[in-house]
Amino acid sequence: MEMTSxxxxxxxxxxxxxxxxxxxxxxxxxxxxxVIERMSPEAPVPVVNVKKRYNRLGGAANVALNLxxxxxxxxxxxxxxxxxxxxxxxxxxxxxSLNVKGIVxxxxxxxxxxxRVIVDGKQRLRIDEExxxxxxxxxxxxxxxxxxxxxxxxxxxCIVLQDYNKGxxxxxxxxxxxxxAKQSSLPVVVDPKKDNFLAYxxxxxxxxxxxxxxxxxxNDATDIAEYREAAIKLRALLNCDTVMVTLSGQGVIxxxxxxxxIESHHLAAFPRDIKDVSGAGDTVLSVxxxxxxxxxxxxxxxxLSNLAGGLVCEQIGVGPIDKQRLxxxxxxxxxxxx
Numbered sequence: 001m002e003m004t005s006x007x008x009x010x011x012x013x014x015x016x017x018x019x020x021x022x023x024x025x026x027x028x029x030x031x032x033x034x035v036i037e038r039m040s041p042e043a044p045v046p047v048v049n050v051k052k053r054y055n056r057l058g059g060a061a062n063v064a065l066n067l068x069x070x071x072x073x074x075x076x077x078x079x080x081x082x083x084x085x086x087x088x089x090x091x092x093x094x095x096x097s098l099n100v101k102g103i104v105x106x107x108x109x110x111x112x113x114x115x116r117v118i119v120d121g122k123q124r125l126r127i128d129e130e131x132x133x134x135x136x137x138x139x140x141x142x143x144x145x146x147x148x149x150x151x152x153x154x155x156x157x158c159i160v161l162q163d164y165n166k167g168x169x170x171x172x173x174x175x176x177x178x179x180x181a182k183q184s185s186l187p188v189v190v191d192p193k194k195d196n197f198l199a200y201x202x203x204x205x206x207x208x209x210x211x212x213x214x215x216x217x218x219n220d221a222t223d224i225a226e227y228r229e230a231a232i233k234l235r236a237l238l239n240c241d242t243v244m245v246t247l248s249g250q251g252v253i254x255x256x257x258x259x260x261x262i263e264s265h266h267l268a269a270f271p272r273d274i275k276d277v278s279g280a281g282d283t284v285l286s287v288x289x290x291x292x293x294x295x296x297x298x299x300x301x302x303x304l305s306n307l308a309g310g311l312v313c314e315q316i317g318v319g320p321i322d323k324q325r326l327x328x329x330x331x332x333x334x335x336x337x338x
Contacts (some may be wrong), residue, residue, distance in 0.1 A: 003300055005331045012327050015290050016071040024060030024162030024169055026078040027112035028089050036119050057092050060162040062279050064098055066286035069320035077102035077147045079139050079168055085111035102150055104142045112166055134170035144176050157293045158187045165193040174199045189289040203240040205292050207285055210247050224266050231255045232262055246284055254302040267302050270310045283321050284309040
């Protein structure tokens with residue numbers, strides 16, 4: 001860690017002055033928790049006796065919730081279905097006091113819902129309801145018109161693009177947003193998926209995970225040296241400032257062009273009691289975006305993002321980072337290395 005405790009305090013305080021536009025696929029993460037006490041007489045499957053059900057914000061909405069938890073002001077833009085699930089999603093946004101003005105409802109789509117069945121603290125089954133086709137032209141136009149209005153109403157410091165391959169970030173939408181960002185000199189932070197992997201030319205920070213990196217580059221990297229080489233290659237292909245690759249239990253690799261040289265680091269994962277990795281990428285993306293706005297070093301951006309991603313894996317279900325716990329652990333690690 002290259003920062004002092006005082007610098008960390010100032011950095012975390014600066015988050016509260018940041019306004020971030022978040023665009024991408026949103027969803028409801030639904031949870032059914034129960035116990036298994038017998039097998040079904042109808043088929044060789046266990047019977048789950050339901051004890052609790054609850055819904056949480058997922059996808060780009062979880063990114064927005066993480067940003068809010070860190071003190072920033074998120075503005076969420078997406079397209080959902082004009083259906084019952086869509087109404088539930090809007091209720092969740094209001095419950096967490098998130099801005100709903102950037103949400104477009106479409107009768108042509110179904111709101112994405114992922115239901116997870118949890119038994120004894122472990123996920124046993126997931127049931128998905130979703131549309132994954134790219135936005136139709138009228139949906140894309142409505143989204144972009146909404147986005148432009150929001151940008152005119154409030155100055156933002158960064159655009160975050162969270163792609164879950166559900167169709168919101170189509171090639172045309174990506175191109176339009178990248179052009180808007182360039183014209184407005186706004187940094188763009190991206191969490192990609194395979195389909196449009198190389199469409200984010202000129203991004204400020206590009207954050208694939210190991211699987212996405214391999215699929216997007218048709219690369220068979222397996223060890224740290226190979227991932228580092230692939231990340232450096234990807235940075236050049238995208239002509240972006242920074243590539244940060246999350247490697248799950250192997251930590252994070254970050255590379256950034258510094259003058260004429262390429263700066264790169266590998267940070268090991270912090271030891272954690274992992275309960276659920278759902279939503280960890282959203283948390284990593286949120287911290288990376290705020291660090292990008294704050295113009296933090298490549299190493300410190302990776303350090304804080306890596307630390308935050310591990311912290312949220314200690315809870316069951318998708319949920320936001322605890323800002324004070326993240327700050328506390330970062331300061332303890334910082335003091336330990338003084």
